[in-house]
Amino acid sequence: MKGLRNYIDKIKPNFEKGGKFGALHSxxxxxxxxxxxxxxxxxxxxxxxxxxDMKRVMIIVVLALIPALLFGMxxxxxxxxxxxxxxxAAGAIMQCFWxxxxxVLPIIVVSxxxxxxxxxxxxxxxxxxxxxxxxxxxxxxxxxxxxxxPLWMVAVATAFAVIIGKEVFGGTGMNVFNPALLARAxxxxxxxxxxxxxxVWIAGLSKGVGIVxxxxxxxxxxxxxxxxxTGEAINWGGTSPIDWFLGFIPGSIGETSTLAILIGAxxxxxxxxxxxxxxxxVFAGGYLMGLLFNLIGxxxxxxxxxxxxxxxxxxxxxxxxxxTDPVTSAQTxxxxxxxxxxxxxxxxxxxxxxxxxxEGMMLxxxxxxxxxxxxxxYVVQANIRRRNKRLSVAK
Amino acid sequence: MxxxxxxxxxxxxxxxxxxxxxxxxxxxxxQILGICSALAVTAKMKPAFVxxxxxxxxxxxxxxIMSLLRKTIPSRIRIIVQLVVIAxxxxxxxxxxxxxxxxxxxxxxVFVGLIITNCIIMGRVEAFALGNKPWPSFxxxxxxxxxxxxxxxxxxxxxxxxxxxxLWGYQVIPDWCYQHGYSNNSLMLLPPMALIIVGLIIWIHRxxxxxxxxx
Numbered sequence: 123m124k125g126l127r128n129y130i131d132k133i134k135p136n137f138e139k140g141g142k143f144g145a146l147h148s149x150x151x152x153x154x155x156x157x158x159x160x161x162x163x164x165x166x167x168x169x170x171x172x173x174x175d176m177k178r179v180m181i182i183v184v185l186a187l188i189p190a191l192l193f194g195m196x197x198x199x200x201x202x203x204x205x206x207x208x209x210x211a212a213g214a215i216m217q218c219f220w221x222x223x224x225x226v227l228p229i230i231v232v233s234x235x236x237x238x239x240x241x242x243x244x245x246x247x248x249x250x251x252x253x254x255x256x257x258x259x260x261x262x263x264x265x266x267x268x269x270x271x272p273l274w275m276v277a278v279a280t281a282f283a284v285i286i287g288k289e290v291f292g293g294t295g296m297n298v299f300n301p302a303l304l305a306r307a308x309x310x311x312x313x314x315x316x317x318x319x320x321x322v323w324i325a326g327l328s329k330g331v332g333i334v335x336x337x338x339x340x341x342x343x344x345x346x347x348x349x350x351x352t353g354e355a356i357n358w359g360g361t362s363p364i365d366w367f368l369g370f371i372p373g374s375i376g377e378t379s380t381l382a383i384l385i386g387a388x389x390x391x392x393x394x395x396x397x398x399x400x401x402x403x404v405f406a407g408g409y410l411m412g413l414l415f416n417l418i419g420x421x422x423x424x425x426x427x428x429x430x431x432x433x434x435x436x437x438x439x440x441x442x443x444x445x446t447d448p449v450t451s452a453q454t455x456x457x458x459x460x461x462x463x464x465x466x467x468x469x470x471x472x473x474x475x476x477x478x479x480x481e482g483m484m485l486x487x488x489x490x491x492x493x494x495x496x497x498x499x500y501v502v503q504a505n506i507r508r509r510n511k512r513l514s515v516a517k
Numbered sequence: 518m519x520x521x522x523x524x525x526x527x528x529x530x531x532x533x534x535x536x537x538x539x540x541x542x543x544x545x546x547x548q549i550l551g552i553c554s555a556l557a558v559t560a561k562m563k564p565a566f567v568x569x570x571x572x573x574x575x576x577x578x579x580x581x582i583m584s585l586l587r588k589t590i591p592s593r594i595r596i597i598v599q600l601v602v603i604a605x606x607x608x609x610x611x612x613x614x615x616x617x618x619x620x621x622x623x624x625x626x627v628f629v630g631l632i633i634t635n636c637i638i639m640g641r642v643e644a645f646a647l648g649n650k651p652w653p654s655f656x657x658x659x660x661x662x663x664x665x666x667x668x669x670x671x672x673x674x675x676x677x678x679x680x681x682x683x684l685w686g687y688q689v690i691p692d693w694c695y696q697h698g699y700s701n702n703s704l705m706l707l708p709p710m711a712l713i714i715v716g717l718i719i720w721i722h723r724x725x726x727x728x729x730x731x732x
Contacts, residue, residue: 272698272700274698274699275700286713290716290720308704311703311704311707312702312703312704312705313700313702313703314703315700316700
């Protein structure tokens with residue numbers, strides 16, 4: 123460790139202003155702070171600080187994503203072998219995991235390489251520090267993709283999300299929309315057939331590998347939204363709520379297992395990185411909306427138990443990892459509750475009412491991202507009004 | 518009049534009227550006018566080009582006519598007179614389009630009629646033609662129409678190329694690209710992407726013209 127520190131101190135002058143590689147200052151600084159906690163001291167104001175800076179916070183979020191990622195890799199293999207009817211391989215955990223690992227790793231690499239290259243280029247050209255925000259976004263993007271998505275689409279979507287979603291607003295911390303969801307939304311609207319329907323959720327299915335008879339590859343949500351169109355009872359494809367909770371269903375890579383996501387949620391809440399208010403209120407919003415639809419009960423989809431919605435699709439993943447993004451969510455405590463409730467409610471509303479969009483989570487979070495500053499504004503204004511009133515009574 | 522030298526038709530000042538709308542005072546990317554139609558008609562190059570020509574014609578002639586009439590119109594009713602002139606010109610353009618390029622006219626649908634509401638035309642009449650002589654007003658109209666048109670054509674170039682893989686209706690992205698997994702970007706065909714392209718054009722334009730950046 124000491125040797126590394128000495129080496130960095132030795133080469134540091136080269137990257138200072140006027141040094142040999144002065145132009146690469148921000149790149150150097152990014153790597154230095156990545157290796158060592160920066161020794162900056164507070165010059166004014168509050169003098170208490172801990173070693174927690176943005177890089178450390180981001181790493182905790184990435185850690186929290188690991189259970190979902192590992193399960194996602196396993197599930198990719200499992201679903202693939204089930205689809206081709208290879209029951210022996212489907213029973214072997216390591217074989218499933220290894221298959222999924224090889225499928226998922228390229229997506230992660232592409233997302234990180236493209237995103238970080240753009241981040242570094244922008245930081246360099248603007249003379250800013252390189253921001254750490256992409257460490258998380260780069261991991262979130264693969265987890266919300268279907269496994270069969272072409273890699274070049276991931277690259278284009280990542281570039282779009284980082285440039286249009288983040289850099290034009292001024293970089294990390296200034297973005298209005300969650301970059302990872304923006305990447306997904308980009309593919310969703312630009313290359314719709316590659317991210318929706320029945321064929322994309324299982325590796326190899328879209329290229330037509332041998333499929334067992336009677337196997338569709340549709341996610342439970344697709345089946346559910348189809349029942350709205352056909353007017354028949356929902357065909358859950360032989361899966362039960364316990365499968366949805368554990369995650370043995372087709373879906374985007376990281377979203378299927380509610381259990382793995384809840385482990386991540388526990389890490390985030392224990393370390394205080396994510397807001398429990400948002401998480402709880404998203405789930406509450408979805409559940410309440412589900413109950414409301416139960417009351418209406420106009421078709422089979424409206425009548426499903428409300429907790430089904432929380433287990434299906436990307437609801438849990440969105441609630442835990444996407445909605446809680448501290449940059450794009452509401453900042454006030456009351457605002458966070460309103461923001462969360464609305465996300466859950468709108469997600470379920472889109473799912474049930476609009477069969478064109480089987481999964482409403484992405485759109486509902488992006489929509490509420492746009493409204494978050496407005497919610498904060500009214501919460502703050504209401505507070506000011508209340509205090510003014512109290513002031514005038516006291517007089 | 519005899520003492521004053523007659524200004525040549527294409528004096529430096531008049532040339533500037535014609536050329537400055539291309540960049541320094543571009544109606545779309547600097548004055549942010551006419552965005553609505555720039556989003557609506559730019560999915561393909563052909564309609565965008567026809568739209569650009571139509572708007573140029575209407576702007577030029579409404580400027581010319583209003584400039585000729587400018588001393589006879591009481592200022593209280595000038596807006597309604599402007600509308601009558603612009604509407605008459607738009608109807609003329611619409612009829613010509615229907616007669617000669619019927620399919621494009623059908624694609625443009627209501628947006629030909631909506632040229633009336635294009636802020637550029639009203640804006641130039643109000644801001645320029647009512648206070649200037651006919652010939653400079655005419656040039657100003659041509660310049661602004663063309664400045665609007667050039668942005669339309671840039672936007673539609675990217676939208677058609679990336680959204681449909683064609684240019685002017687001819688396929689330019691070869692089939693083997695599609696066979697190797699390339700896919701058209703259907704987001705390009707939706708109006709929001711046109712807005713993003715306008716934003717990107719503004720970004721590039723501002724980085725070359727730092728004097729236009731708001732402080």
